[in-house]
Amino acid sequence: MEATTYSNFRQNLKDYMDQVNDDADSLIVTSKDDKNIVVMAQSDYDNLMENFYLMSSEANREKIDQAIKELDEGKYTSLSLEDI
Numbered sequence: 001m002e003a004t005t006y007s008n009f010r011q012n013l014k015d016y017m018d019q020v021n022d023d024a025d026s027l028i029v030t031s032k033d034d035k036n037i038v039v040m041a042q043s044d045y046d047n048l049m050e051n052f053y054l055m056s057s058e059a060n061r062e063k064i065d066q067a068i069k070e071l072d073e074g075k076y077t078s079l080s081l082e083d084i
Helices: 006-011 013-023 042-055 057-071
Strands: 001-003 029-030 038-040
Touching: 001 006, 006 013, 006 029, 013 029, 013 038, 042 057
Parallel strands: 001 029
Antiparallel strands: 029 038
């Protein structure tokens, strides 16, 4: 994760926005009063929020863990598009 100053970020806003979107990486923007921010692509943010939501429920976490365990044990069935 790269970091830059607030002034540099402001002067090069478009370049930093392109970089964040193109590289799928976050950017830390620092300030003199230590009120730093993180800039990330909306798609990364949406993914983070979705994962946070899915993992916020213990019941969901248990279902996901069980599904991963069954997948690792080979307990799944593959379907083609015609089967669906």
